[in-house]
Each structure stands twice: as C-alpha cells, then as structure tokens.
Amino acid sequence: MPFDIVREIESNRFLLLLIGEKEYKARLEEIIKSVGKTNGKICYVCLSKPHNYVIKDLGYMGIDSKNFFFIDVLSSHYGKPKPVKNCIFVSAPTELTAIRMAIKTAMEKWKCNVLLFDTISALLIYQEIFSIVRFTHNLMTGSEQEKTKKVFIMLKGDSVPSEENQNLVKDLTMFADKTLDFG
Amino acid sequence: MAKKIMVVDDEESLQELVKAVLEQEGYDVVTAGDGKECLKKLENVKPDLILLDMMMPGMSGREVCERMRKNPVTKGLKVAFLTVAKFSETGKDVLKKMNVADYITKPFDNDDLVRRVKKIVG
Numbered sequence: 001m002p003f004d005i006v007r008e009i010e011s012n013r014f015l016l017l018l019i020g021e022k023e024y025k026a027r028l029e030e031i032i033k034s035v036g037k038t039n040g041k042i043c044y045v046c047l048s049k050p051h052n053y054v055i056k057d058l059g060y061m062g063i064d065s066k067n068f069f070f071i072d073v074l075s076s077h078y079g080k081p082k083p084v085k086n087c088i089f090v091s092a093p094t095e096l097t098a099i100r101m102a103i104k105t106a107m108e109k110w111k112c113n114v115l116l117f118d119t120i121s122a123l124l125i126y127q128e129i130f131s132i133v134r135f136t137h138n139l140m141t142g143s144e145q146e147k148t149k150k151v152f153i154m155l156k157g158d159s160v161p162s163e164e165n166q167n168l169v170k171d172l173t174m175f176a177d178k179t180l181d182f183g
Numbered sequence: 184m185a186k187k188i189m190v191v192d193d194e195e196s197l198q199e200l201v202k203a204v205l206e207q208e209g210y211d212v213v214t215a216g217d218g219k220e221c222l223k224k225l226e227n228v229k230p231d232l233i234l235l236d237m238m239m240p241g242m243s244g245r246e247v248c249e250r251m252r253k254n255p256v257t258k259g260l261k262v263a264f265l266t267v268a269k270f271s272e273t274g275k276d277v278l279k280k281m282n283v284a285d286y287i288t289k290p291f292d293n294d295d296l297v298r299r300v301k302k303i304v305g
Contacts, residue, residue, distance in 0.1 A: 014271065130240045137238065141269055171243045174274035 003180050005034035009114065012177035014140055014150045018169060019182045021157030027182050028118065028153070029061050035151060040113035042068050043106040043148075045099070047122040050075040051087050054118075069110045071102045093126045096135045103139065107148060115139075117152040120172070124164055133171045140175050152176075185211040186304045189230040191221040191247065192265070193239045197289070201234065201265070204293045205300065218242030222250060225257050231304045232284070237266035248281050261303055263287060265296075 008015055019027045035042055046054050051070035058065045070087040073095075081089050088102040106112050123132045139150065154169060173179050188210050190201045195216070202212040213228055215221040217239050233251075237244040244264055251257040264286040270278065278286060284303045287296060 128240065130238060130243065133243060134238050137268060167243070167246055170249075170277075171245055174237070174245055174268065174277060175271050176273055177271050178273065 002182065005031055006037050008178060008180065009035065009038055009149050009151065012149070014176045014178075015152070016169070016172050016176040016179040017151065017153050017182065018156055018179065019153060021155055023182060024155060029057075031151070031153070032058065032061065032063060032116070035114055035116055036063055036067070038114055038149070040067070041110050042114045042116055043071065043103060043110065043112035044068050045071045045073065045103065045115070045117045047073050047093060047117070048119050050078075050081075069106045069112055071099060071106060073099060093123060096123075096127065096131060100135065100138060100142075104142070113148060115148050115150045117150070119153045119155050121154045121165060121168065124168060129164060129168050129171060132168060136172055137175055185209055186231040187211045187213065187228070188300065188304070189213050189215060189221065189224065189228065189233045190265070191215045191218065191233060191239070191244070192236040193217055194236075197236075201296070204296060208297050208301075210300070218244070218247035218250075221247055222257075225251070225260070230260065232261045232263060232300060234263055234265040234287075234300075237264055237268040245277070245281075248283065252281055263299070263303060265289065265291070 017031065044054060051072040054070065055065045058068070068086065071090060072081070072087050073090045073093045075081040076089050076091045088105060090098045090102050103115065120132065120136070152172070156165065188205055190198050190212060192198050193216055198214040202214060205212050213224065213230065215224055219241055221233070235244040235247060244266065248262050251260060251262070261284050263284045264278065266286065267289040270286065285299055287299055
C-alpha cells in the first residue's frame with residue numbers, strides 16, 4: 001500500500017481516500033485492516049453494499065466484526081431487515097439527516113472512535129453535491145464527534161459522473177485534513 | 184465613486200444583512216443568489232470585491248472561484264469567502280492558491296466584516 005493508513009488516521013481527523021474502481025476491492029481490504037489496527041471501535045457506514053455482505057467480506061479477510069458497528073443505508077430498500085444488535089438501518093440513502101442521527105447514536109452508544117464511510121461518492125446517485133458537502137461538513141463540525149476520526153472513501157471511475165465526482169473531491173478537500181489518492 | 188461589492192449567498196436574509204451593513208458604510212452592493220447568477224452578472228458588472236459563500240446549491244463557492252480564475256475577464260477580481268464552513272489547513276492552502284483575499288466566518292460581527300472589507304478594497 002502506498003500510504004501508512006494507520007499513521008495517517010492517527011495524525012489526521014478527516015481523511016479522504018480516493019480509490020480507482022478497479023482497485024477498490026483490494027484497497028478496501030487494506031484500509032479496513034489498517035483501520036482495525038487502530039484498536040478501537042469502528043462505525044462502518046455501508047453505502048456500497050448491505051451490512052451482512054460487509055460482514056461476510058470481513059470474514060473472508062480474516063477480520064472479526066465484533067468491533068464494528070454498522071449503519072446500513074441499503075437493506076431497507078430491498079425489504080424490511082430484521083433488527084440486529086450491531087446495526088442501525090436507515091430507510092434510504094436520500095435520508096441524510098437519518099444517517100447523521102444514526103452515526104450520532106453509534107458514537108454515543110458504541111463509543112466508536114473511527115467513522116468509515118464506504119463510499120461517500122455513492123451518494124452522488126441520490127444527492128446533489130451541495131447536500132453531500134453540507135452533510136459532510138456537519139459531520140465534521142458536530143460537537144458530538146470531535147474526537148472521532150473520519151475516513152471517507154471516494155470512488156474514481158466510470159460508474160460515477162466524472163465532473164460531479166471531481167467537484168465533490170475538490171469541495172471535500174476544503175475540509176479534509178488530508179486527501180490520499182491511491183491512483 | 185463608491186466601491187462595488189458583490190454578495191453571493193443562497194440565503195436571502197444574509198444577502199440583505201450584508202447589503203445593509205455595507206451600504207451604511209457607503210459601498211455599492213449587488214447580490215447574487217447562487218454561483219450561476221454570480222458568473223452571469225460578472226459579464227456586465229466588475230465589482231471591487233466578491234463576498235462568496237462556500238456551500239451553495241448548484242455550484243459551490245470553490246467552483247465559482249475556480250471558474251472566475253480561469254476566465255481572463257474575471258481572473259483578477261478580488262474574492263473573499265463569507266461562510267459558515269470551517270476550512271482545514273488543506274482547504275486554506277487551496278484558498279491561497281486561488282488568491283482568495285480573506286475568509287470570514289458566519290456568524291460574523293458587523294464591525295469586523297466592515298473592517299475586513301475595508302482592508303481589502305479600501
């Protein structure tokens with residue numbers, strides 16, 4: 001991996017990670033393993049796949065999911081998910097306020113020290129850039145999350161509208177302590 | 184002749200407040216409700232300073248400023264951000280590279296706003 005993610009998380013409050021679509025799976029594994037090494041609880045916001053798939057992936061990676069709390073934004077779209085202890089289901093990716101409230105709950109109840117957003121670019125399908133930027137800024141400045149490290153993953157690639165994606169990266173960079181481009 | 188200030192903000196109440204404060208100091212104030220309107224108005228108006236909000240629907244203040252800097256007609260205009268946004272050190276570096284004169288955080292003190300505007304445009 002071109003960056004020492006553990007060190008970057010330790011020294012920055014808000015990290016923006018740019019990953020190419022082809023590299024996504026491999027890089028995500030490396031990032032999750034690195035985040036796992038921070039010895040804390042992780043709030044994992046699932047925007048790319050439902051949380052039960054993420055748990056399976058974690059299993060394949062050899063990572064114990066017991067330190068993970070999930071915000072699942074997708075499952076409710078496909079039906080009524082059964083309540084589980086370590087997950088909050090948000091009704092839709094359009095519900096940014098509900099996502100923020102779920103994150104707040106996760107931080108307070110689970111005392112998560114890392115917020116992993118996989119992937120913020122997925123919101124471009126449902127939201128305009130302005131709403132995503134404001135949502136992110138609110139997460140950054142919310143007093144309840146001052147001590148939480150935020151790691152936001154952004155996809156670069158064909159499935160994401162290029163100009164919108166570039167503008168979102170540039171706008172989020174205004175608030176990010178560091179932006180790491182994995183190429 | 185009065186110095187001209189353009190206030191770009193999607194919040195009408197904020198536009199009005201800044202307009203009132205600056206007009207009291209003798210400035211000529213024009214307003215725009217978003218980035219698109221700002222760029223359109225700049226085809227006919229050449230303000231001495233543009234006070235730009237960061238988070239606006241349609242086009243962010245960062246994008247508006249970037250577009251202005253790419254346009255030979257508007258690239259030299261003075262810009263200051265007037266925003267609720269808290270920029271990171273990386274963000275502040277971006278502002279420097281875009282030759283942004285200042286960034287004023289909302290909510291602002293009226294006297295401080297006037298002082299900082301005067302510092303930029305006189």
